Amino acid sequence: MAIDPSARIHPSAVVEDGAAIGPDVTVGPFCVIGPQVKLARGVEVKSHVVLTGQTEIGEETMIFPFAVIGEIPQDLKFKGEDTRLVIGARNRIREHVTMNPGTEGGGGVTRVGDDGLFMAGCHVAHDAQVGDRVIIVNNAALAGHCIIEDDVIVGGLSGVHQWVRIGQGAIIGALTMVTNDVIPFGLVQAPRGKLDGLNLVGLxxxxxxxxxxxxxxxxxxxxxxxxxxxxxxxxxxxxxxxxxxxxxxxxxxxxxxxxxxxxxx
Structure with missing residues (x-):
């Protein structure tokens, strides 16, 4: 176990042997940190968070209660292969968010960029590639192998189909199912996802x-x-x-x- 002396870990938290806890990290009460987890400088993990698997979390990311990060993929083909979840810096991962590592068939890595906001209850599935400054609103879900480019917003209670690409700066309205690729700067809305214009406000x-x-x-x-x-x-x-x-x-x-x-x- 490698825990920096400046890290603050609540006595009720469980940090398993092998975990790497960087400088100025805070781990709150009743958290569980698995043996392959790496937390960079300034990460804050609030209470009742589970971090497991081969998971790396970048500097100053904040994770809120009851998030489960790095648990095995929701894929019946997954057989315990050695895969990873890599999360960048300064993300805000809110309550009950789930993020899964990759699978052997999808490249082995789920990757999340920097400065994202992942609101309560949203899901990032195996092998997804998520860019910088992405906002995933409450209870939205990204299926496996999605590519979400920089500056995308996915509205609440929306779903993105597996393998779909969403181009930079696009916005997906709430309650939308996206089954096909979305051009950069596009505006998508309606229950079955229609390309309805450009994200002029974002531009x-x-x-x-x-x-x-x-x-x-x-x-x-x-x-x-x-x-x-x-x-x-x-x-x-x-x-x-x-x-x-x-x-x-x-x-x-x-x-x-x-x-x-x-x-x-």
């Missing part, structure tokens, strides 16, 4: 130049009403645009995917 909050927002609007119209298949329209956009934001959408649409796309109606 403006990020300080995206007006010229780029105008270019994105024109690109969305071309994707919605242009001739040919969706990917063909995207390729034509790439040939015509000078906006880096539009080119990001083009790269996303023409990249590899195991799902089809939500397309504008």
């Amino acid at each position: 403006k909050r990020r300080g995206v130049p007006r010229a780029d927002i105008t270019a994105l609007r024109a690109a969305f119209q071309m994707l919605a009403q242009g001739e040919g298949a969706f990917q063909d329209r995207a390729r034509r956009l790439g040939e015509e645009t000078e906006s880096a934001y539009v080119r990001q959408i083009v790269a996303f649409v023409t990249g590899e995917s195991d799902r089809s796309f939500l397309t504008p109606e």
